[in-house]
Every structure is written in structure tokens, then in C-alpha cells.
Amino acid sequence: MADYETPVLEQEQSISLLDVMMRRLKRRFDLSSRAIDALNDLSFKIRNFAPNQYILREGEMATQCSYVAAGFVYRHKVLGNGARQIVAIHMTGDFIDLQHIMLDRADHNIQSLTTATLVQFPAQQLLRLCYEFDDIGRALWLETLIEAAIFREWVANVGRRDARARTAHLLCELATRREAAGLGPRGNYELPMSQEQIGDALGLTSVHVNRTLKLLESEGLIARTKRAVVVADWEGLRRAGDFDAHYLHLRDMPD
Amino acid sequence: MADYETPVLEQEQSISLLDVMMRRLKRRFDLSSRAIDALNDLSFKIRNFAPNQYILREGEMATQCSYVAAGFVYRHKVLGNGARQIVAIHMTGDFIDLQHIMLDRADHNIQSLTTATLVQFPAQQLLRLCYEFDDIGRALWLETLIEAAIFREWVANVGRRDARARTAHLLCELATRREAAGLGPRGNYELPMSQEQIGDALGLTSVHVNRTLKLLESEGLIARTKRAVVVADWEGLRRAGDFDAHYLHLRDMPD
DNA sequence: CGAATCGTTGATTCAACTCAACGCGAGTGG
DNA sequence: CCACTCGCGTTGAGTTGAATCAACGATTCG
Numbered sequence: 323m324a325d326y327e328t329p330v331l332e333q334e335q336s337i338s339l340l341d342v343m344m345r346r347l348k349r350r351f352d353l354s355s356r357a358i359d360a361l362n363d364l365s366f367k368i369r370n371f372a373p374n375q376y377i378l379r380e381g382e383m384a385t386q387c388s389y390v391a392a393g394f395v396y397r398h399k400v401l402g403n404g405a406r407q408i409v410a411i412h413m414t415g416d417f418i419d420l421q422h423i424m425l426d427r428a429d430h431n432i433q434s435l436t437t438a439t440l441v442q443f444p445a446q447q448l449l450r451l452c453y454e455f456d457d458i459g460r461a462l463w464l465e466t467l468i469e470a471a472i473f474r475e476w477v478a479n480v481g482r483r484d485a486r487a488r489t490a491h492l493l494c495e496l497a498t499r500r501e502a503a504g505l506g507p508r509g510n511y512e513l514p515m516s517q518e519q520i521g522d523a524l525g526l527t528s529v530h531v532n533r534t535l536k537l538l539e540s541e542g543l544i545a546r547t548k549r550a551v552v553v554a555d556w557e558g559l560r561r562a563g564d565f566d567a568h569y570l571h572l573r574d575m576p577d
Numbered sequence: 578m579a580d581y582e583t584p585v586l587e588q589e590q591s592i593s594l595l596d597v598m599m600r601r602l603k604r605r606f607d608l609s610s611r612a613i614d615a616l617n618d619l620s621f622k623i624r625n626f627a628p629n630q631y632i633l634r635e636g637e638m639a640t641q642c643s644y645v646a647a648g649f650v651y652r653h654k655v656l657g658n659g660a661r662q663i664v665a666i667h668m669t670g671d672f673i674d675l676q677h678i679m680l681d682r683a684d685h686n687i688q689s690l691t692t693a694t695l696v697q698f699p700a701q702q703l704l705r706l707c708y709e710f711d712d713i714g715r716a717l718w719l720e721t722l723i724e725a726a727i728f729r730e731w732v733a734n735v736g737r738r739d740a741r742a743r744t745a746h747l748l749c750e751l752a753t754r755r756e757a758a759g760l761g762p763r764g765n766y767e768l769p770m771s772q773e774q775i776g777d778a779l780g781l782t783s784v785h786v787n788r789t790l791k792l793l794e795s796e797g798l799i800a801r802t803k804r805a806v807v808v809a810d811w812e813g814l815r816r817a818g819d820f821d822a823h824y825l826h827l828r829d830m831p832d
Numbered sequence: 833c834g835a836a837t838c839g840t841t842g843a844t845t846c847a848a849c850t851c852a853a854c855g856c857g858a859g860t861g862g
Numbered sequence: 863c864c865a866c867t868c869g870c871g872t873t874g875a876g877t878t879g880a881a882t883c884a885a886c887g888a889t890t891c892g
Contacts (some may be wrong), residue, residue, distance in 0.1 A: 381823075397729075399729070399730070399733040401733060401737050401738065401819055402819035403737070403738070403742070403819065405737040405738075406737070407732060407733035407736045407737045409729040409732045409733060410729075420722075421722045421725065421726065423718075423722075424715070424718060424719045424722050425719075425722055425723075425726070425826050427823070427826075429726050429729070429730075429823060429824040429826070430729060430824075449715075452714075453711045453714075456708045459707075459708075459714060459718075460679070460704075463678075463679060463718050463721070464679045464680075466718070466721060466722060466725060467675075467676045467678075467679050467680055467721060468680070469725060470676065470721060470724060470725040470728055471676065471680070471684050473725055473728035473729055473731075473732060474652075474654070474664040474665075474684070474685060474728055475654070475684075476728075476732045477662060477664045477728060477731045477732055477735060478654040478656060478662035478664060480732060480735045480736040480780070481662045481735040481779070481780030482656050482658070482660040482661070482662045482780055483656065483658070483660075484879075484880090485879075485880070487657075487658070516837085516838065516839085517838075517839065518838080524736070525735070525736030525737055526880075526881090527880075527881055527882080528838085528839085529839095529840085529841090529880090529881075529882080529883095530879085530880055530881070532839065532840060532841085533840090533841090533880090536840085548839095548889085549838095564656055564657035564658065568636075568682070568684060569684040569685075571680050571682075571684070739847075739848090740847075740848070771869085771870065771871090772870075772871065772872095773870080781848075781849090782848075782849060782850080783870085783871085784848090784849075784850080784851095784871095784872085784873090785847090785848055785849070787871065787872060787873085788848090788872090788873090791872085803857095803871095804870095
């Protein structure tokens with residue numbers, strides 16, 4: 323209800339936000355200067371969200387595509403049995419709903435995890451830019467393809483790994499994506515999720531997440547302080563989580 | 578090894594195969610006649626596979642994008658613990674690896690389920706067509722976006738539904754996709770998968786799949802004869818599987 | 833200082849797994 | 863044509879990883 327209407331800041335506020343996006347789009351293929359200009363000319367809105375606000379609800383019409391300029395965001399489904407499954411966790415630098423460039427109805431919910439700042443583009447106009455500039459279309463399509471690769475890995479993670487490996491794998495993925503996004507070293511980062519949310523991402527209960535985190539801690543693989551999870555032994559955590567970053571399709575990502 | 582080298586039939590054999598593909602690509606947006614011509618002029622190979630052959634292995638370079646002209650194909654990951662997770666099941670009319678239009682290394686395995694006929698296009702050339710013809714690019718991107726939506730639903734299915742609902746949901750999805758592809762009524766179809774394969778798709782053991790199928794049968798939701806699964810009570814199965822087709826983003830798909 | 837949220841812990845239950853055996857039909861080769 | 867094997871489905875018995883239920887502690891915040 324009320325929390326869904328959030329202050330909308332008009333543009334001009336921060337060109338730097340778009341610069342960060344440009345860097346992301348160029349992570350694989352370069353963008354022509356004309357394409358960069360076109361993206362800069364694109365109209366957009368900046369929206370700020372407090373933690374745990376709904377950004378989009380399943381079933382709603384979606385005419386915007388959003389980019390995370392700051393904060394964490396997650397996407398989830400609520401099933402008929404009342405359970406919730408988080409299907410994606412996004413951090414600064416991620417697009418969170420590029421599918422709306424083609425699909426006009428949301429098939430899941432999007433919520434802020436922390437306070438978050440989104441840059442929102444009209445889907446129609448973004449699509450038009452994809453037609454006009456090959457390199458923009460390629461960069462955005464690539465984003466959605468890599469996201470799909472992550473979904474596949476999540477299917478495998480939730481389907482076939484036990485709680486310990488599953489948890490370790492998630493921590494490794496987020497650490498690796500964080501590093502790849504230039505947000506800091508993967509060895510040390512704060513995971514801004516409650517244990518219940520971690521459970522909803524992993525298909526576990528919060529009680530079992532608690533026990534599993536304590537197990538990983540007792541093994542010396544992670545260290546914890548309140549909400550923060552710190553990778554204490556990357557190689558050990560990687561092995562525990564059966565983590566291999568190749569599915570993230572990052573360039574220049576050794577070990 | 579030897580089974581990986583399969584006879585490659587050169588084109589001209591069957592223009593009708595491409596016609597089926599055109600229909601698929603037009604399911605959402607029409608294609609211009611120039612785009613249709615360009616697709617018809619595109620070089621391709623037709624490859625036939627016996628059941629259970631590898632089509633592509635994780636880690637290999639992939640330069641082709643394949644379309645299923647006949648048969649069933651599945652994609653899976655093998656995890657460090659030796660377990661296997663099927664991440665997608667494809668039937669006639671599906672593209673199975675459009676991600677290779679951008680990503681050149683396979684992040685999972687692709688195998689034939691039944692005897693299958695694939696139409697394979699050079700990824701580079703297909704991508705070029707996407708640049709040249711907006712409508713082709715749009716149609717292919719849409720395919721990958723809907724596939725991603727299916728992956729999300731699978732995460733939720735495997736993560737948060739019990740064996741009965743999970744199994745029912747898979748049966749509903751395949752039945753619905755089959756009908757949407759024009760392959761026959763959703764109420765009656767043969768599922769060409771062993772119980773072990775069904776288990777690998779659902780994150781269950783084959784033993785438990787067996788018990789679950791028998792449960793669904795005893796409830797009168799499905800009927801079985803050998804390998805064939807027949808939907809005996811669509812509405813009941815839909816309810817059991819908590820199935821709502823909206824995530825498939827089909828047009829004109831009531832109830 | 834409450835109230836609320838989240839993390840922690842123990843006791844118990846249960847859904848799904850494991851292990852093991854057996855049946856059955858399809859192929860195959862003597 | 864039959865004996866054999868092999869893959870797959872079926873079934874039972876026992877085990878276990880994770881869920882459930884329930885309580886309590888810590889932190890934050892108005």
C-alpha cells in the first residue's frame with residue numbers, strides 16, 4: 323500500500339549512476355560512443371527504497387526495467403503452500419528485471435533487501451535502443467543470458483546439494499559476483515540477509531540455516547559477527563560448496 | 578567418443594522443419610517476409626541422435642545454436658558429489674541452447690532423451706541476423722527470456738514443493754508446453770523419461786519418484802502404462818502441482 | 833522501557849534417502 | 863528358440879537430514 327509509493331527523484335541527480343551502469347554493460351563487449359550517448363539521453367527515474375519494500379508484485383504489468391545503483395534487491399515467488407522461494411539476489415550493478423523488455427507481466431515479486439536505489443528505464447524505449455544500437459542489445463541480452471545461467475546453477479544447487487554445500491555455494495556465488503562487480507574483495511563481505519531469507523533462497527528453514535552457518539563457522543570456513551558473514555577460508559568454502567565460477571561467465575576470473 | 582560423431586545430414590532435406598521453427602518464432606510477434614527469407618537462407622545442419630547421446634558437454638566450446646525438430650532433449654549438470662540435476666527438458670519446437678549466441682562455452686551438458694533431430698545454426702550467423710532483422714532478434718531474445726522464467730519456476734519447484742506437488746507440477750508444465758507447441762492435447766501424452774531421469778529433474782531419487790507416481794495414480798490424477806503417463810484429471814493434477822501457467826508467458830492460454 | 837525482530841538451542845517428527853531384493857520385458861547370442 | 867543379461871520398475875525395511883515445535887536470549891528502536 324503506502325510503502326509502494328516511494329519518492330521518485332528525477333534525473334540529473336547523478337550521472338555517476340549511469341557511469342557505473344556503462345561499466346557493467348562494457349564488461350564483455352565495448353560500447354560505441356554513440357550508444358553511450360544514446361543511453362545517457364534515455365529518460366530514467368531514480369527511486370529509493372527502504373528495506374523490505376515491494377518494488378514489483380507478481381501479476382502486475384511492468385513497463386520499466388530497473389538497474390540497482392545501490393543496495394540489495396531480491397526476487398521471489400510465493401507458492402500455493404504459503405512457502406516463499408527466493409529466485410535471485412541482486413547487488414549494485416545488476417539489472418533486476420530486464421525480462422520486462424519483452425514480457426509485460428511480472429511472474430514473481432521483487433523486493434528491496436536493504437535500502438536500495440534503482441535506476442528505472444521505460445522498457446519500450448530501452449528496447450528501441452536495442453534495435454538502434456547493436457551493442458546495447460547485445461550487452462543487455464548477454465545480461466539476461468548470464469542470469470539464466472545463474473538460475474540453472476540454482477536449480478542444481480537447491481535440487482542436489484545438501485544444506486552445507488548449498489549454503490557454502492550461495493556464499494561463494496555472492497562473494498564472486500560482488501568481486502566481479504568491483505564492490506570489494508570476495509574474502510570479506512557482509513551479507514545483508516536474515517537467516518530466514520537465506521533459507522528462502524536455499525529451500526531450507528531458518529532454523530536449519532542457523533545450524534548450517536554455525537557448522538561452517540565451526541569448520542573455520544566462515545566467521546560471523548551479527549549479520550556479517552566473512553569468508554575465513556575461501557578455498558575451503560569453495561570446496562565445501564562445490565563452487566566453480568565458470569557458470570557466471572566472467573572474463574578473467576581465475577580459480 | 579564414437580557416439581558423439583553422428584551422421585550429419587545436409588540441408589534441403591526438409592524445408593518443413595524450418596517452417597515449424599518459423600511458426601514458433603511467430604508465436605508472439607510476427608516476422609517480416611524479409612526476415613523469413615533470411616532465416617531460410619541461413620545455413621544449417623540437420624543432425625540425428627539416438628537416445629541418450631551427448632549433444633554437447635559442459636566445458637566445450639559451442640558455436641552452434643540448436644532447434645529441436647523432433648524428439649526430446651534434456652540439459653543437465655553433474656555436481657561434485659556425483660549427483661545429476663536436469664535443468665531443462667525440451668521437446669519438438671524448442672531451442673535448446675540459444676545462450677551460445679553470446680556465450681561460447683557450455684556450462685552444462687545436453688543430451689538426447691529419445692531419438693531426436695536437431696537443426697543447428699552457426700551462432701555467429703544467427704547473431705548477425707538478429708542485428709539485421711529486429712524481429713528475429715526480438716523473437717530469439719523472447720525465447721531465452723521465457724526459458725529463464727521456466728528456470729525460475731524450477732528453482733521454486735525444487736526448493737519449496739514436496740515430492741507430490743513437485744512431480745505434479747512437472748507433469749503439468751510439460752503437458753502445457755506440449756499443447757502450446759501444437760504437439761497434442763495436454764490431457765494425454767507420453768513422457769519418455771525413466772523414473773531416474775524424472776528424479777534428476779525434480780531433485781528426488783528414482784525410488785521416491787516411483788512411490789510418488791503411484792500415489793498420484795492412486796489418487797486418480799494420472800494413469801500409467803509402462804513409460805506413458807496420462808493425465809487422468811487435469812484439474813486435480815493442476816491443483817496438486819500448484820500449477821499456474823502464467824510463468825510460461827503463453828498467449829491465449831486459459832485455465 | 834516495552835515490543836518486535838531475529839538468532840539460538842533442544843526435543844521430536846517426518847519426508848525422503850539408502851540399501852537391498854526381486855520382477856519383468858527387451859535384446860542378444862549360442 | 864531358449865538362456866542369459868541388462869535396464870528399469872517395484873517393494874520393503876531401516877536410516878537420516880532437515881522440518882517442526884517450542885522456548886528463550888540478544889539487539890534494535892520508538
